[in-house]
Amino acid sequence: MGYRLTVSTLVALGTCLALATPVASATPCQVAVPQRTAMSVRTILGIGWGSANEHEPRSSLSLAKLFLADYALRHGDRSADDRDLAERMIRYSDDSAASxxxxxxxxxxxxxxGEYGLTATRAGDDWGAGTTSAADVSDFLVAKLRTDPGSPIFEWMAAAGSTALDGTEQDWGTARFPLVLGTKWGWSDSGEPEVASASYGPGFAVTAHTHGTAAEQTADVLGALPAITAGLIACR
Known part of the structure; x- marks a missing residue:
């Protein structure tokens, strides 16, 4: 995409995530991204950043597989079949496994x-027809990092296939964010382009949903980095 992340950007972001003072009930600092994209960053320390539309309900796409996998792992019958389906959903975005x-x-x-207080997250007629928000997904992942860091979900996100089961390349959006360790992607198979990605790193989660292409999402996510790093002190 033509973006180069400078050493100072990486150091500033990493320092903030590692050393920032926790803020009780912190209100995320706002970052500007094109309206097509909703973006949310959360940390286990209680600070965060988000676009003005980060709470907007949008199609959950394959990010719903994160919720399905978490339910099956913690509330399911603990069968080998459930674990296999969950891994396929997260690593290769297997739609048949999700169904x-x-x-x-x-x-x-x-x-x-209900468990995680995800107010924009709703089930649909099938797994791919529900809604969620960028803020909900980041809040979910950060809650998992705080309370269940050993969840296989993180292992599978870190070991995601370079291509999904349907051949889609899994390499855009929040996966390009500094310090990211693992990612789950989502996309629409019909109509106008629509993509989502959710990633985690050391003590943080970042999610983006774009009414547009994967390349446009990557540009929007990386374009928000200077505003995030410039606002580190204000967001502490």
């Missing part, structure tokens, strides 16, 4: 939304 999981646990998305 099987959603049929087995139709209450999964609603239950996870």
């Amino acid at each position: 099987l999981m959603a049929a087995k646990y139709p209450q999964a998305v609603g239950t996870i939304a």
Whole structure:
């Protein structure tokens, strides 16, 4: 995309994530991105950044697989089949695995939304027809980092395939954010382009949803970095 992250940018962001003072009930600092993209960054220390539309309900796409996997791992029958389906969903965005999981646990998305306080997250007629927000997904991942850092979900996100089961390259958006360790992607198979990505790193999570292409999302995510690093002190 023509972006180069400078050493100072990486150091500034890493320092903030590692040393920032926790803020109780912190209100995320706002960052400007094109309206097509909703973006949310959260840290385990209670600080965060987000676009003005970070709470806007948008199609959950394959990010819903994060909720399905979490439900199955913690509330399911603990079968080898469930674990296999969950891994396939996260690493390779396997739609058939998601369909099987959603049929087995139709209450999964609603239950996870309630447990984590995800106010924009709703189940749809099928697993891919629900809604969530960039803020909800980042809040979910940060809660997992705080309370369940050993979840296989993080291992699978870190070991995601370079291509999904349907051949889609998995390499855009929040995966390009500094210090990221693992990512889950989502995209629409029909209509106008629509993509999402959610990543985690040491003590933080970042999520983006774009009414546009993967390349446009990558540009928007990386374009927000200077505003984030410039506002570190204000956001402490």
